[in-house]
Amino acid sequence: MNRLSVKGLTKRFGGLIANDAVSFDVPAEGVFAIIGPNGAGKTTLFNMISGFHEPTEGRVMFEGEDITAMPPELIAARGLVRTFQLAQLFQDLTVLENVKVGRHVRTRAGLFAALLRPAWARQEETNTDRVARELIDFVGLGSQAEVRASALPYGQQRLLEIARALAAEPTLLLLDEPAAGLNHDETSRLSEIIRRVSARGTTVLLIEHDMQLVMKTADWIVVLNFGRKIAEGTPDEVQRNPGVIEAYLGGAEMLHD
Numbered sequence: 001m002n003r004l005s006v007k008g009l010t011k012r013f014g015g016l017i018a019n020d021a022v023s024f025d026v027p028a029e030g031v032f033a034i035i036g037p038n039g040a041g042k043t044t045l046f047n048m049i050s051g052f053h054e055p056t057e058g059r060v061m062f063e064g065e066d067i068t069a070m071p072p073e074l075i076a077a078r079g080l081v082r083t084f085q086l087a088q089l090f091q092d093l094t095v096l097e098n099v100k101v102g103r104h105v106r107t108r109a110g111l112f113a114a115l116l117r118p119a120w121a122r123q124e125e126t127n128t129d130r131v132a133r134e135l136i137d138f139v140g141l142g143s144q145a146e147v148r149a150s151a152l153p154y155g156q157q158r159l160l161e162i163a164r165a166l167a168a169e170p171t172l173l174l175l176d177e178p179a180a181g182l183n184h185d186e187t188s189r190l191s192e193i194i195r196r197v198s199a200r201g202t203t204v205l206l207i208e209h210d211m212q213l214v215m216k217t218a219d220w221i222v223v224l225n226f227g228r229k230i231a232e233g234t235p236d237e238v239q240r241n242p243g244v245i246e247a248y249l250g251g252a253e254m255l256h257d
């Protein structure tokens with residue numbers, strides 16, 4: 001069964017068609033990328049998949065079930081978790097606390113448990129702490145667990161966001177331009193982390209403008225232009241596709257960068 005199937009997704013904003021009958025399948029294994037020039041409709045597509053926009057037409061199937069227009073929290077609770085173009089961290093909380101917050105969809109302790117601290121809630125807290133520390137190590141921020149998010153350089157904040165998203169134990173992780181604002185070394189590290197997330201069994205679907213990252217990291221790429229899917233294939237196939245090169249207007253260089 002595919003992890004995700006997008007079937008004829010269309011989004012109109014008044015007279016503007018941001019997505020026009022886009023369909024594709026994301027298998028359970030691997031790293032999947034959506035690329036396309038500015039305004040091609042990538043973010044709108046992500047917003048529909050993750051429940052932030054209701055499609056005008058079409059369906060989103062996750063693990064074989066219809067999740068079209070479900071609220072984002074319910075979609076996340078099912079295991080489809082996303083990050084945003086601009087890191088949305090709790091700047092005043094520490095690295096560890098931020099990741100613990102990301103885990104709350106997988107824990108049952110509420111306010112009463114936090115106040116009364118029954119044995120099961122204490123056990124849950126210990127587990128949350130352990131998992132959060134493992135994830136911080138996993139993205140290479142192990143030595144900064146007690147540092148405030150606001151004190152991290154931007155590149156590390158983006159990695160922290162990935163750790164926080166992983167804390168919710170997603171089976172499908174949507175990354176919205178994870179390399180935006182990262183330098184060359186940080187982008188290489190990000191590529192490695194994405195591959196390792198995939199190796200741990202989480203399917204990764206990303207939107208990205210950094211072609212080097214996409215070509216190196218993705219197993220399969222969908223290309224959008226003016227809201228339509230114009231191609232899909234392996235990185236090699238996509239880079240050689242004349243329609244894709246044309247869409248990027250002189251982008252042959254960009255694609256082979």
Ligand SMILES: Nc1ncnc2c1ncn2[C@@H]1O[C@H](COP(=O)(O)OP(=O)(O)OP(=O)(O)O)[C@@H](O)[C@H]1O
Binds near residue numbers: 016043044045
């Ligand atoms: N809420 C909205 N209301 C009206 N038009 C919108 C809205 N959101 C997006 N659009 C339009 O839909 C089209 C697709 O935008 P979208 O942000 O999905 O593209 P994108 O591929 O993510 O672009 P970028 O790479 O620049 O982030 C654009 O023409 C955009 O102006």
